[in-house]
Amino acid sequence: MGAEIRAEGLVMTYGDVRAVDGVSFTVAPGEFFGLLGPNGAGKTTTLEMIEGLRKPQSGTVRIGEHEPWRREPELQRRMGVQLQSSAFFERLTAREQLDTFGSLYGVPAGRTDEMLEQVGLVDKAAVRTEDLSGGQKQRLSIACALIHDPDVVFLDEPTAALDPQARRNLWDVLRTINDSGRTVVLTTHYMDEAEVLCDRVAIMDAGRVLELDTPAALVRGLDAPVRITLAPGTLSFEAARSLAGSDPVEDDSAGLTITTRRPAEVLSALAQQDALAGLSVRGASLEDVFLDLTGREYRA
Numbered sequence: 001m002g003a004e005i006r007a008e009g010l011v012m013t014y015g016d017v018r019a020v021d022g023v024s025f026t027v028a029p030g031e032f033f034g035l036l037g038p039n040g041a042g043k044t045t046t047l048e049m050i051e052g053l054r055k056p057q058s059g060t061v062r063i064g065e066h067e068p069w070r071r072e073p074e075l076q077r078r079m080g081v082q083l084q085s086s087a088f089f090e091r092l093t094a095r096e097q098l099d100t101f102g103s104l105y106g107v108p109a110g111r112t113d114e115m116l117e118q119v120g121l122v123d124k125a126a127v128r129t130e131d132l133s134g135g136q137k138q139r140l141s142i143a144c145a146l147i148h149d150p151d152v153v154f155l156d157e158p159t160a161a162l163d164p165q166a167r168r169n170l171w172d173v174l175r176t177i178n179d180s181g182r183t184v185v186l187t188t189h190y191m192d193e194a195e196v197l198c199d200r201v202a203i204m205d206a207g208r209v210l211e212l213d214t215p216a217a218l219v220r221g222l223d224a225p226v227r228i229t230l231a232p233g234t235l236s237f238e239a240a241r242s243l244a245g246s247d248p249v250e251d252d253s254a255g256l257t258i259t260t261r262r263p264a265e266v267l268s269a270l271a272q273q274d275a276l277a278g279l280s281v282r283g284a285s286l287e288d289v290f291l292d293l294t295g296r297e298y299r300a
C-alpha cells in the first residue's frame with residue numbers, strides 16, 4: 001500500500017511567469033504530505049505535474065517507477081485524483097455518480113455503498129449532485145476519487161469555500177483515507193489545515209519551496225516566544241510585571257498578556273500565585289513561520 005513520489009527540479013513557466021521554479025521533494029509511502037501556500041504560489045501547477053496532467057518543462061516526477069505524464073494504465077489505476085465538484089456528470093444522484101465512476105474502473109457494485117458510508121453521504125445517496133451542499137459535493141468528489149481503491153491520492157484544496165464545521169467534518173474523512181496506508185498529497189492555503197492533517201509540509205511561495213518539514217519542526221525552528229494571557233482581574237499589572245521579570249507584559253481587553261521564552265518558569269510562578277484559572281497559552285503557528293520566511297502577512 002502507498003507509493004513513493006519523487007519530484008526533482010520541476011519547472012513550469014507560462015509566458016513570463018515562472019509558476020513553478022525548481023521544486024523538489026520526496027513523499028514517503030503512506031505519508032500525508034501538504035503543499036501549502038497563498039493563491040498563485042504554484043501549488044496546483046506542481047500537483048498537476050505530479051498527477052501527470054502536465055509534462056514538466058524541466059525536471060522529473062516518479063511515482064514508484066512510473067513517470068506520471070506517460071499516463072500508463074497501470075499507474076492510473078493506482079492513483080486517485082479529486083475532481084472539482086463541477087466535473088460531475090450532470091443530473092445524476094450521488095449514488096449514480098459513484099456507480100458511473102466505478103463502472104469505468106470495473107469495480108464491484110457494492111463499492112458505492114462502502115464509499116457513501118466512508119464519506120458520510122448514505123442519506124444523500126438519492127439526491128442529485130446539483131442539490132448537494134458545498135461540503136457534501138466535496139465529500140462526493142473525494143469518494144469518486146477513491147472508488148477504485150487507489151494507493152496514492154491527490155487532493156487540490158479539498159476544503160476550499162467550506163464553512164468551519166464542514167471543513168472539520170472533511171478533515172475526519174481525510175484522516176481516514178490516510179489511516180488506511182495511502183499516500184496523500186494535498187494542496188491548501190489554510191495554515192491550520194496543514195498543521196492538523198499533514199505529516200510534512202512544503203511551504204511554497206512564488207513557485208519555490210521555502211521550507212519543508214513536519215509542522216512541529218517548522219514551528220520549533222522559529223524559536224518564537226509563547227504568549228500567556230491571564231483572565232481579566234486575576235492579577236494586577238504590577239504583579240504580572242514583577243512575576244514576568246524582563247518579559248514584556250501588555251494589558252488589553254482580553255486581559256494581561258506575558259510574552260516569554262521561559263513559559264515553564266512563568267507558569268509555575270503563576271501557579272504559586274493561584275492565577276491559572278481562565279489562562280490561555282498560545283505558541284507560534286505555521287502562520288508565524290510563513291510570516292518569518294517571507295517577511296509579510298499571509299495572503300490566502
Ligand SMILES: Nc1ncnc2c1ncn2[C@@H]1O[C@H](COP(=O)(O)OP(=O)(O)OP(=O)(O)O)[C@@H](O)[C@H]1O
Pocket residue numbers: 014017018019020037038039040041042043044045046189
Ligand atoms: N494555464 C495558465 N496560463 C497562464 N498562467 C497560469 C496558468 N495556470 C497558472 N498560471 C499562473 O501560474 C501561477 C501559479 O498558479 P497555480 O494555480 O499553480 O497557483 P496555486 O498556488 O495553486 O494558487 P491557487 O491557490 O490560487 O490555486 C499564478 O501566477 C497563475 O496565474
